[in-house]
Amino acid sequence: MSSELPDSAVSPPTGTGETTSGPSRRTVIATGVAVGGVVVAGGTFLAGAEEATATGSAPSSRVSLTVNGTRRTVxxxxxxxLLDLLREHLDLTGSKKGCNAGACGACTVLVDGQRVNSCLTLAVRLEGAEVTTIEGLADGAELHPLQQAFIDEDAFQCGYCTPGQIMSGVGCIQEGHTSSPEEIREYMSGNVCRCGCYVKIVRAVEQTAARK
Known part of the structure; x- marks a missing residue:
């Protein structure tokens, strides 16, 4: 009977200076591949779970509110x-999505006469509320006095922030915070104009308030 061992049972030769105490290169590679497979599989599972959650039926509610004088139920x-309700459900795209974090004021609208950042306001909390957007300011073909003042004073450049600036200005006038340019600037400070038209914006609000 042969006394030779099969190749798989023969210990690999050890060269000078090599040690056998640590894992072999083959073991490290195999372990890495195995762990990588687990990570990929786990990532695939989590992605699938997120997708399932995203495509699942999220809780929804029915809300009725008055927008620019028209009763809407959605x-x-x-x-x-509220911003997404206006833009995506009611096709009122005048209110702009700027920062979507309540920091720029581009989405400002009036809710029951008060200025709000519509990007931070949940639509379902507005049952029975009255909402006014930039589209609801004009009286037919006649612009709101502040809209006309923005044109007269050239109080805009790119125009992206203008709807929010005008709605905030209307609220500022209604609140009576227009006794001085400094007060107007203070109470309009939540509306950012990246083009830097602040002097003309304040002037338009001031002149509209004076006429009123």
Missing amino acids: TVDNRTS
Whole structure:
């Protein structure tokens, strides 16, 4: 009977200076591949779970509110902001999505006469509310006095922030915070104009308030 061992049972030769105490290169590579497979599989599982959550039926509610004088009733995801309700459900795109974090004021509208950042306001909390957007300011073909003042004073450049600036200005006038340019600047400070038209914006609000 042969006394030779099969190749798989023969210990690999050890060269000078090599040690056998640590894992072999083959073991390290195999372990890395195995761990990588687990990570990829886990990532695929999590991605699938997120996709399932995203495509699942999210809680929704029916809300009725008056927008620019017209009663509207819609069913929306409970997470829908007033801004998205206006833009995506009611096709009122005058209110702009700037920062979507309440920091720029481009989405300003009036809710029951008060200025709000519509990007931070949940639509489902506005049952029975009255909302006024930039589209609802004009009286037919006649512009709101502040809209006309913005044109007269050239109080805009790119125009992206203008709807929010005008709505905030209307609220500022209604609140009576127009006794001085300094007060107007203070109460309009939540509306950012990246083009830097602040002097003319303040002038338009000031002149509209004086005429009123």
